[in-house]
Amino acid sequence: IAGITQAPTSQILAAGRRMTLRCTQDMRHNAMYWYRQDLGLGLRLIHYSNTAGTTGKGEVPDGYSVSRANTDDFPLTLASAVPSQTSVYFCASSDAGDLGNEQFFGPGTRLTVL
Amino acid sequence: GQSLEQPSEVTAVEGAIVQINCTYQTSGFYGLSWYQQHDGGAPTFLSYNALDGLEETGRFSSFLSRSDSYGYLLLQELQMKDSASYFCAVTALTRNFNKFYFGSGTKLNVKP
Numbered sequence: 001i002a003g004i005t006q007a008p009t010s011q012i013l014a015a016g017r018r019m020t021l022r023c024t025q026d027m028r029h030n031a032m033y034w035y036r037q038d039l040g041l042g043l044r045l046i047h048y049s050n051t052a053g054t055t056g057k058g059e060v061p062d063g064y065s066v067s068r069a070n071t072d073d074f075p076l077t078l079a080s081a082v083p084s085q086t087s088v089y090f091c092a093s094s095d096a097g098d099l100g101n102e103q104f105f106g107p108g109t110r111l112t113v114l
Numbered sequence: 115g116q117s118l119e120q121p122s123e124v125t126a127v128e129g130a131i132v133q134i135n136c137t138y139q140t141s142g143f144y145g146l147s148w149y150q151q152h153d154g155g156a157p158t159f160l161s162y163n164a165l166d167g168l169e170e171t172g173r174f175s176s177f178l179s180r181s182d183s184y185g186y187l188l189l190q191e192l193q194m195k196d197s198a199s200y201f202c203a204v205t206a207l208t209r210n211f212n213k214f215y216f217g218s219g220t221k222l223n224v225k226p
Contacts, residue, residue, distance in 0.1 A: 033214070042118075042201055042216035043157065058213070090156060094212075102147075103214060105156040 003027065006091050006106035013081050013113050021076045021109050023091030031094045032074040033058075033103065034066060036087040043090060049074055081113045116140050118217035120202055125223040126192055134187045134220045136202035144205040144212060146178050146185045151219070152198045160187070160200075189222070197224045 004025040013019050025032065030051045035043040035058075045058030049068040063085060065077045074093075078085055091106040118138045126132040136146065145164035149157040163169050163178035163185060175188040189196055199219040205212045 031212075035216075040122075040218065042218040043203075045213065045215070048213065059215075102159040102162065103149075103157075105158070107156050 004091060004093055004104050004106040006089075006109050008109060009107070010110040011112070013078075013111065015082055015113055016080050019078045019081055019111070021078075021089055021091075021111070023074045023076070023106060024072050025074075025091075025093045025104070025106075026072065027093060027095075027104065028071060029093035029095050029104070030071070032068065033092045033094075034064070034074070034076045035090045035092065036060065036085075037090060037108075038087050046076065046089075081111075083113045085111065086113045087111060116204065116206065116215040118202055118204060118215060120200075120217045120220045122218070123221045123223070125225065127225050128192055128194060130192050131188065131190050132192060132222065134189075134200050134202075134222070136185050136187075136217055138183050138185075138202070138204050138217075140183075140204045140206050140215065142206040142208050143180070143183075144207045146176070147203045147205065147214070148174075148176055148187045149201045149203060149216075150198050151201065157201060192224050194224050194226065197222060 007022045033048045034046040047066040049055045052071045089109045092103040094103045120136045147162045148160040151157040161176040168177045173190045178185040199221050201219045203216045
């Protein structure tokens with residue numbers, strides 16, 4: 001693995017179903033983030049983690065949960081999907097020790113909730 | 115709260131210079147970044163300003179004025195491959211951790 005990966009690439013999901021989006025990075029970055037991007041809008045932060053074992057809420061956390069059991073993985077779970085969660089989801093990581101840091105983004109997961 | 119404003123779309127011709135502005139209102143402001151995103155792709159980092167002034171990286175330059183809560187991205191010698199969306203993002207320091215807030219993006223159309 002080089003950089004940050006996400007799975008699946010895309011998914012069509014029935015409303016009410018549970019879904020976990022996976023994110024893995026191999027850069028040993030402490031900080032990880034989940035964003036959603038909707039057409040015509042920028043990236044909105046869902047949840048973040050500044051180190052393994054800790055997580056925090058972003059701008060739009062409702063309906064989503066995250067965990068950070070180790071440095072590399074940061075899964076995002078939709079407990080009961082709704083159509084308004086149709087979006088492109090990006091995972092990102094950064095070296096939290098550098099406040100001027102660059103975020104590295106995964107390729108994204110395109111999720112459609114019907 | 116946090117808010118960022120940038121133009122929704124800009125059109126320029128190949129070889130020209132274009133400036134994309136970004137104004138922000140952010141508590142705990144620490145710095146301003148710029149990201150490029152091609153259609154269907156992931157955002158990629160272009161530049162970062164924490165101090166007032168101009169940062170130059172090849173054909174791209176970024177400027178920040180903290181007193182005016184304003185920054186811009188300057189793209190010179192435009193190429194067709196520069197057609198993409200450009201996002202400004204503020205880094206806000208909260209409880210010793212940095213959060214990022216993105217603008218809604220400026221779609222740059224480069225024409226031959």
